[in-house]
Structure formats: C-alpha cells, structure tokens
Amino acid sequence: MVTIKDIAAMANVSRSTVSRVLNNSGYVSEEARKRVEEVIEQTGYVPSGYAKSLRTKQTKVIGVILPTIQTETPSRVVTGLGRELSKHGYQILLANTDHDKEKELEYLDLLIRQVDGIVLIATNTEPEIMEKIKSIPLPLVMIGQETEKVMCVTYDDYHVAREITAFLIQKGHRRIGFIGVDETDRAVGYMRKKGFFDEMQAHHLAVEEAWVEKCVFDIYSGHEAMKNILNRSIQQPTAVFAVTDRLAIGAMSYLKEQGLETPQDMALVGIGASELSQYVDPPLTTVDYKNESAGEEAAKQLLAHIQGKEYQKKLVLDYRLILRDSV
Amino acid sequence: MVTIKDIAAMANVSRSTVSRVLNNSGYVSEEARKRVEEVIEQTGYVPSGYAKSLRTKQTKVIGVILPTIQTETPSRVVTGLGRELSKHGYQILLANTDHDKEKELEYLDLLIRQVDGIVLIATNTEPEIMEKIKSIPLPLVMIGQETEKVMCVTYDDYHVAREITAFLIQKGHRRIGFIGVDETDRAVGYMRKKGFFDEMQAHHLAVEEAWVEKCVFDIYSGHEAMKNILNRSIQQPTAVFAVTDRLAIGAMSYLKEQGLETPQDMALVGIGASELSQYVDPPLTTVDYKNESAGEEAAKQLLAHIQGKEYQKKLVLDYRLILRDSV
DNA sequence: ACTTAATGTGGTATCGATACCATAGATCTT
DNA sequence: AAGATCTATGGTATCGATACCACATTAAGT
Incomplete structure (x- = not known):
C-alpha cells in the first residue's frame, strides 16, 4: 500500500508538504503542489483514514x-x-x-x-x-x-393522536377502538395512546376495554388484534385507530377475510404514511411524519x-x- | 480520554501486559489479569479502534x-x-x-x-x-x-423468468405482456427479459410490441406502464409479467382504477416477495429470492x-x- | 538599507495501540 | 546439575498521518 511517505519521496518533497497539499492548509508553492498532485493521480493514493483519525x-x-x-x-x-x-x-x-x-x-x-x-x-x-x-x-x-x-x-405524537382521533369523531364515529403497542415505547406506545384517550374523553366518549389491543410491530399482529376486537366486543366499534400503518393494514386484511367493508363496516386510520398505505384497498388514511x-x-x-x-x-x-x- | 497507557499505570503493569489482557494473547498471570480487568471496569476504558487498526x-x-x-x-x-x-x-x-x-x-x-x-x-x-x-x-x-x-x-434471474412465464402459460395464458426495466441492469433488466422471451418462444407464442414496457424502479412507473399497454394494444394481453413486485403493484392499481378485475380481466405476476405483495388485493403471485x-x-x-x-x-x-x- | 512580515519547506514529536524481542525466574529434562 | 523449556513481563520500534516549530527565502514597510 502506498503511503504519504512514498508520495513525498516520489514528488521530492517532505511528508509535511504532501500533508499540506492533501488538506489545503498552510503554504505550498504552485510548483510543489502540482508535482504532488501528479504523483497522487498516478499512484491512486488515498490517505489512510485511521492514521488520520488517530492524529486528528x-x-x-x-x-x-x-x-x-x-x-x-x-x-x-x-x-x-x-x-x-x-x-x-x-x-x-x-x-x-x-x-x-x-x-x-x-x-x-x-x-x-x-x-x-x-x-x-x-x-x-x-x-x-x-x-x-x-x-x-x-x-x-x-x-x-x-x-x-x-x-x-x-x-x-400526542397531538397527532388527538388530531386523528378528532377527525374520526368529526366523521361521526362514536365507538372507536384502539390498536397500540407496549408503553415502554414512550412515543408510539404511551403518547399516542394518551392522545387517543384524552381526545375521546374531551368528547365524552367511552372506550370499552374490549376495543383496545396491544401489539408488536408487525402486520400480522394487527390482523390478530382486529380479530380479537371483533370477537370480544358485544357492541362493536365503528372505527379503529391503529398506531402504525402496518398494524392498520393487518387489521384491514382481517376485515377483508371476514367479508367486511372498509370504511362502511369499519373505518381505519394508521400513522406513518407507508408506501403500502396508498396501495391497499381502500387506501389508508394516515399521517406523514416526514x-x-x-x-x-x-x-x-x-x-x-x-x-x-x-x-x-x-x-x-x-x-x-x-x-x-x-x- | 483514557488510554492504554493510563490503564497500564493504574494497574501497575506495562502497556504490553494490558494489550495481552485485551487480546487474550501471550502469557499473563491471573493476578495481573485481574488487576487490569478491574481497572478497565472502573474506568470504562474502551480501546481506540483507529489506533488498533493502524497497527493491525x-x-x-x-x-x-x-x-x-x-x-x-x-x-x-x-x-x-x-x-x-x-x-x-x-x-x-x-x-x-x-x-x-x-x-x-x-x-x-x-x-x-x-x-x-x-x-x-x-x-x-x-x-x-x-x-x-x-x-x-x-x-x-x-x-x-x-x-x-x-x-x-x-x-x-433467467430461469426464474422462464419458470414464472411457464407458469402463466400453463394456466392457459397465451397473450402475455411484459413490464421490465432498462437492460443496463443486467440481472433485472436483461436476464429476466430474456428468460421471458425465450420461454414464450419455446411455446411458439408471439409477444406483441405493444405489450412490452420499460420502467424505472417505482410503483408509479408500473401504473403508467399498464396504462400504456392497455391503451396501445389492439388485442390486449390476458396476463402481464412485471419484473418486480412494485411494478406489478403499480400495474394492479391502474387496473383497479379502470374497474378491471385481477385475475379475471388481467393476471399479474411479480418478483421479489415484497411485504406489500401479500396485502394487496388480490395477493400477488411472486418469487421469493431470500x-x-x-x-x-x-x-x-x-x-x-x-x-x-x-x-x-x-x-x-x-x-x-x-x-x-x-x- | 534594515527591520518586519509573508511565504515555503523540512524535521521531529505524537496520536494509541500492537509486534517483536530481550530478559528473568520457575519448572522440567536427562 | 546444566541446559532446555515454559511462564511472565517490560522495553522499544512501528503503523501513517498531522501538529508544531525552526529555519530559509522573498516581499513589504518605513
């Protein structure tokens, strides 16, 4: 491997000068610079990153x-x-x-x-x-x-959750379910859940326990959550807020399996603006986090x-x- | 930042000994090792990666x-x-x-x-x-x-393309379209296309020019390709082979817009086994590349x-x- | 013309680790 | 008991770059 020492020798200058050329620092004559650059070009020399790091x-x-x-x-x-x-x-x-x-x-x-x-x-x-x-x-x-x-x-996350919940309510939904994740994930698990419940409460809407599910982050988990919600509820929700698009899409796939229509039988929203979200049927209402x-x-x-x-x-x-x- | 020298001094050994402990090489007495390890534990010392790289x-x-x-x-x-x-x-x-x-x-x-x-x-x-x-x-x-x-x-890629084409033919399709990508991508662009055409030819099936589209790698591009194929063809194909799932899904979204049913009006296959592929409607036939x-x-x-x-x-x-x- | 400043270059120490050698005492051979 | 071998440790050179200083040489300022 060719080193700065080799370049210096070949260009007939000191290592210091080569270093100056490399870093565009200090004084270097046009002449010397040209010679060094030529040698570098010829040899394809690239400085050693770790040697540099060690020093700098x-x-x-x-x-x-x-x-x-x-x-x-x-x-x-x-x-x-x-x-x-x-x-x-x-x-x-x-x-x-x-x-x-x-x-x-x-x-x-x-x-x-x-x-x-x-x-x-x-x-x-x-x-x-x-x-x-x-x-x-x-x-x-x-x-x-x-x-x-x-x-x-x-x-x-908190206000996103409130806003999207408010949107569901504004669309006429009164019974809204929730598919969340573990609250150790403070942003996705805790804040989004809190936003949802606070907004529901602000509208004096009750959330039945049977409508609430906790998932892991994958599509299948959303599928299972929707199954649980539907099987368990006495009076079923008319909409479900899933904290990620993938969960919403999993939920949607279960509805489809059961021959239920979205949004007529069950409205759905997610968060994330995933690419999937616009190609599922129907396209999913969601939030773009940029x-x-x-x-x-x-x-x-x-x-x-x-x-x-x-x-x-x-x-x-x-x-x-x-x-x-x-x- | 604490260095190997500091550790050596604190443990009352030489840098060499610390290095031996670090790398589990050479001879080190139990006693010395323990002292060094304790100091490392206390100080939270982590060796410098670049110094190590420079030497090794x-x-x-x-x-x-x-x-x-x-x-x-x-x-x-x-x-x-x-x-x-x-x-x-x-x-x-x-x-x-x-x-x-x-x-x-x-x-x-x-x-x-x-x-x-x-x-x-x-x-x-x-x-x-x-x-x-x-x-x-x-x-x-x-x-x-x-x-x-x-x-x-x-x-x-070549045999994958042949096999999936053969599968379409076996299912009764005779007029099959193709959505590909630029052939400078030898694997996806050239080989898959060649596999498709060779298999069609082996079955003495013609491929009309109007059924063939070249795309870039995104969903929308597949959408446009399907639009072109449908608008341009006099006799339309009954199936289309898209070289990636995303292209196939784009194509599917155009069909849906036009109120056409998959697979009745148009069968579709892709390649890649993307996560999307199993959640679109209908689920897409594809190839898992692991x-x-x-x-x-x-x-x-x-x-x-x-x-x-x-x-x-x-x-x-x-x-x-x-x-x-x-x- | 003589100090002061700007320009150009090289030498040497150094970054933090490992490699390799030298050395010394303990243990084993025969 | 002398030499060979094993165990344990430290010293020094080195990896490939930059930082910093010293020293020329040239240009500028008064």
Missing part, C-alpha cells in the same frame, strides 16, 4: 443505532441522515440491534471510540439505556423519543454540535394528515 | 454500497449481512448512492482505505464500474449481478476470503415461487 481525533463517521432497517420509518430516517451527512464528508456506521435491547447498550459502548457522534433511533426510554446515553462522552441525538438532557428530534426530514434535521443538529456551533437541543417536527378512503 | 491493518469494518435502503431487496440484504458480520465482530459502513452511478465510483475510492472488504449491491454492470471494481485491492463481493473475475452472489440469506452468504464468503480461507467465487442462490390469487 476525528473519524468523520457517525454511528447510527436502529432496531431494524426493514421498516420504512428507520430506513427513511437513515436516507435523510445519509444525504445530509455525506454533504459534509461524514459517513454512516450502521448498528442494527434487531430489536434487542441488550445490543443497544453494547453498540453504544462499541461505537464510542469509533465515531464522532451517534444517532439513536430509539424504541424505548428505559432507565438503563437513558443512563448509558447520558454517560456517553460524545454528541448524541435521539430520534423519535423525547428525553431530558439529551438532544432529541421528535414528532408530536422521516427523511427528521434524518436531515438530526444530522444538521448533530454536526452543528460536533463543530461547536449553536444547535437545537430539542426539535419537534411537523406532520401532515393524509386523508384517504379508509374513513 | 484490520478495521473490522465492511463497506456496503447500495442504491437505496428504501426498498425491500437491499434492506433485507443488509439485514442478512449485518447478522452474519456482527457474529464475527465486524461492522457495516453504509454508502448510499441514491441511484447515482457517479457516487458508486466515488464510494469505492473512499472506502478502500477504511474497510476490510466491500459488498456491492449492484444495479448495473457498465464497463467503467467493472474496471474500477477489478482494480480494488480488497476483497469485494457483488450481490445480484454476475461478472467475471469478481466474487458474486446472484440469483438465477435476500437475507443472500446477505448472510455474501458475508460468509467475504469473511472467508478476508481470513484467507477457501471461499466460493460464484454463488447462485435458490428461489421459491409463491403462488397467490393474482393469476
């Missing part, structure tokens, strides 16, 4: 910890992150936890000495992880979950922090209701 | 270049890659080209000095890129495209190569037809 304490790499890249939310966020980071010469080191909380901790430790900053697409806010996060001596931004003393880019922007914003704030510039500690992003035929 | 010439990082992570094929492959790589302590550096061929070249250069190996989820096999690839002094594996002298993990296995296999072969073990230069993976109601 900068890796130009951002670690991204996420639960999966198989669903649209994280993959969109990563796309946004990548787009913004690459503009500034940063790269992404991917740490996929596969929904394993242990690994989240492991990766945090592992990344510490390899990256300049960390983006955490979080799924839970348990104390153990929160403590670990606060102990990380590195700029870190959490996406999707709000926590004290940590940089966060979040969505307004995940790519979230990624871009997170990257911007993180880079600002790294570069010692001013940055926003908390950022709550905008959203957009997408009204389609499922209601 | 190993980064334990694999670069992954892909066109997007927003579609299921690459994201599944990356999941498989990650799963296998993390078992061996390797991490993934993600390079998203956003379908930009220029960036593919750039990233190849950029990664050279930062990773131990490269995985390329390729979309085209143009000479420029192929030459670059062959010049890379690093183990590299291509996924999804076959090329000479390069490690490849591929699918048997992308996660492809990722895992690619990782295994790449690691074998890196470790100087024996590895397979070419690997053609299995597939599975999934018969659903769209035919």
Whole structure:
C-alpha cells in the first residue's frame, strides 16, 4: 500500500508538504503542489483514514443505532441522515440491534471510540439505556423519543393522536377502538395512546376495554388484534385507530377475510404514511411524519454540535394528515 | 480520554501486559489479569479502534454500497449481512448512492482505505464500474449481478423468468405482456427479459410490441406502464409479467382504477416477495429470492476470503415461487 | 538599507495501540 | 546439575498521518 511517505519521496518533497497539499492548509508553492498532485493521480493514493483519525481525533463517521432497517420509518430516517451527512464528508456506521435491547447498550459502548457522534433511533426510554446515553462522552441525538438532557428530534405524537382521533369523531364515529403497542415505547406506545384517550374523553366518549389491543410491530399482529376486537366486543366499534400503518393494514386484511367493508363496516386510520398505505384497498388514511426530514434535521443538529456551533437541543417536527378512503 | 497507557499505570503493569489482557494473547498471570480487568471496569476504558487498526491493518469494518435502503431487496440484504458480520465482530459502513452511478465510483475510492472488504449491491454492470471494481485491492463481493473475475452472489434471474412465464402459460395464458426495466441492469433488466422471451418462444407464442414496457424502479412507473399497454394494444394481453413486485403493484392499481378485475380481466405476476405483495388485493403471485440469506452468504464468503480461507467465487442462490390469487 | 512580515519547506514529536524481542525466574529434562 | 523449556513481563520500534516549530527565502514597510 502506498503511503504519504512514498508520495513525498516520489514528488521530492517532505511528508509535511504532501500533508499540506492533501488538506489545503498552510503554504505550498504552485510548483510543489502540482508535482504532488501528479504523483497522487498516478499512484491512486488515498490517505489512510485511521492514521488520520488517530492524529486528528476525528473519524468523520457517525454511528447510527436502529432496531431494524426493514421498516420504512428507520430506513427513511437513515436516507435523510445519509444525504445530509455525506454533504459534509461524514459517513454512516450502521448498528442494527434487531430489536434487542441488550445490543443497544453494547453498540453504544462499541461505537464510542469509533465515531464522532451517534444517532439513536430509539424504541424505548428505559432507565438503563437513558443512563448509558447520558454517560456517553460524545454528541448524541435521539430520534423519535423525547428525553431530558439529551438532544432529541421528535414528532408530536400526542397531538397527532388527538388530531386523528378528532377527525374520526368529526366523521361521526362514536365507538372507536384502539390498536397500540407496549408503553415502554414512550412515543408510539404511551403518547399516542394518551392522545387517543384524552381526545375521546374531551368528547365524552367511552372506550370499552374490549376495543383496545396491544401489539408488536408487525402486520400480522394487527390482523390478530382486529380479530380479537371483533370477537370480544358485544357492541362493536365503528372505527379503529391503529398506531402504525402496518398494524392498520393487518387489521384491514382481517376485515377483508371476514367479508367486511372498509370504511362502511369499519373505518381505519394508521400513522406513518407507508408506501403500502396508498396501495391497499381502500387506501389508508394516515399521517406523514416526514422521516427523511427528521434524518436531515438530526444530522444538521448533530454536526452543528460536533463543530461547536449553536444547535437545537430539542426539535419537534411537523406532520401532515393524509386523508384517504379508509374513513 | 483514557488510554492504554493510563490503564497500564493504574494497574501497575506495562502497556504490553494490558494489550495481552485485551487480546487474550501471550502469557499473563491471573493476578495481573485481574488487576487490569478491574481497572478497565472502573474506568470504562474502551480501546481506540483507529489506533488498533493502524497497527493491525484490520478495521473490522465492511463497506456496503447500495442504491437505496428504501426498498425491500437491499434492506433485507443488509439485514442478512449485518447478522452474519456482527457474529464475527465486524461492522457495516453504509454508502448510499441514491441511484447515482457517479457516487458508486466515488464510494469505492473512499472506502478502500477504511474497510476490510466491500459488498456491492449492484444495479448495473457498465464497463467503467467493472474496471474500477477489478482494480480494488480488497476483497469485494457483488450481490445480484454476475461478472467475471469478481466474487458474486446472484440469483438465477433467467430461469426464474422462464419458470414464472411457464407458469402463466400453463394456466392457459397465451397473450402475455411484459413490464421490465432498462437492460443496463443486467440481472433485472436483461436476464429476466430474456428468460421471458425465450420461454414464450419455446411455446411458439408471439409477444406483441405493444405489450412490452420499460420502467424505472417505482410503483408509479408500473401504473403508467399498464396504462400504456392497455391503451396501445389492439388485442390486449390476458396476463402481464412485471419484473418486480412494485411494478406489478403499480400495474394492479391502474387496473383497479379502470374497474378491471385481477385475475379475471388481467393476471399479474411479480418478483421479489415484497411485504406489500401479500396485502394487496388480490395477493400477488411472486418469487421469493431470500435476500437475507443472500446477505448472510455474501458475508460468509467475504469473511472467508478476508481470513484467507477457501471461499466460493460464484454463488447462485435458490428461489421459491409463491403462488397467490393474482393469476 | 534594515527591520518586519509573508511565504515555503523540512524535521521531529505524537496520536494509541500492537509486534517483536530481550530478559528473568520457575519448572522440567536427562 | 546444566541446559532446555515454559511462564511472565517490560522495553522499544512501528503503523501513517498531522501538529508544531525552526529555519530559509522573498516581499513589504518605513
């Protein structure tokens, strides 16, 4: 492998001069610069990243910890992150936890000495992880979950839930079911649920226990939830609010199996604006969270922090209701 | 930041001994080991990855270049890659080209000095890129495209296309349309098309020009293709083979708009076994390429190569037809 | 013309780890 | 009992880059 030393020898200058050319720093004569650049061109020399990092304490790499890249939310966020980071010469080191909380901790430790900053697409806010996060001596931004003393880019899950619930009510629905997820996921599990119940209560509408289901994050789980709701309820709801599109689509597939029509027999809403949502039949009413922007914003704030510039500690992003035929 | 030197001082041993403890190499007395481990525990010391890399010439990082992570094929492959790589302590550096061929070249250069190996989820096999690839002094594996002298993990696109075409014919279809992509994508564009035409010819079935469309990789493009086929054909086909599920689903959405029934008015097949495919109405007949296995296999072969073990230069993976109601 | 500043270049220490060698004492051979 | 071998440890060079300083040389300022 060709090193800076070789380039220096071949161009008849010192390593220092080559380094100056490489980094466009200090004084270099046109003549010397040209010679060095030619040699670099000829040899296809690329500086060693780790040698550079060792000296400069900068890796130009951002670690991204996420639960999966198989669903649209994280993959969109990563796309946004990548787009913004690459503009500034940063790269992404991917740490996929596969929904394993242990690994989240492991990766945090592992990344510490390899990256300049960390983006955490979080799924839970348990104390153990929160403590670990606060102990990380590195700029870190959490996406999707709000926590004290940590940089966060979040969505307004509570008001989204209220708004979409209000929309169902406005459409005339009085008996509304709810398909949620575990509340250890504070944003998706707790806040969306709270928004739903608060809005229902504000309209003096009761929510029967039989109409409420807790799922994991997959389509089949939504299918089962709808089955449970229908089989268990004495008086059935006329609409169901599912906290993710995938759950709503699972629910819809069960309705279809039973020969029930959406929205006539049962209206449905989801959250996420997944690609699926517009191609199911009928197209699903949902909320666009603009995940790519979230990624871009997170990257911007993180880079600002790294570069010692001013940055926003908390950022709550905008959203957009997408009204389609499922209601 | 605490370094190996600090640990050595605190544990009253030399840096060499700490290094031996860290790497479980050479001789270390129980006593010394315990002292070192305690200090490491207390301080939360993590060795500097780049210092280590500089000395050992190993980064334990694999670069992954892909066109997007927003579609299921690459994201599944990356999941498989990650799963296998993390078992061996390797991490993934993600390079998203956003379908930009220029960036593919750039990233190849950029990664050279930062990773131990490269995985390329390729979309085209143009000479420029192929030459670059062959010049890379690093183990590299291509996924999804076959090329000479390069490690490849591929699918048997040609036979898949023949088989699924044969299936349509066996179901009684004689007039079959085709929605493909640009042939610079050799696997998806060229091989699948060739398989389709060869199988049709083997059955002495003609394919009218009006039934053939070339798309880009998105759902809307499939929608437009179906529109074109229907509007242009004098005698319309009774089935259409789309080379990806997304194209098929786009086509299906156009049929639905026009009040046409699948499969009665028009049968449809795709390739890819996307999650969407089972939740559209009717569920789509498609082919499962087991992308996660492809990722895992690619990782295994790449690691074998890196470790100087024996590895397979070419690997053609299995597939599975999934018969659903769209035919 | 003589100080001061700007330009250009090279030498050396250093980042934080590992590799490799030297050394010393304990244990084993024969 | 002398040499060989095993165990345990430390010292030093090194990986490939940058930082920083020292020193020329040239240009500018008064």
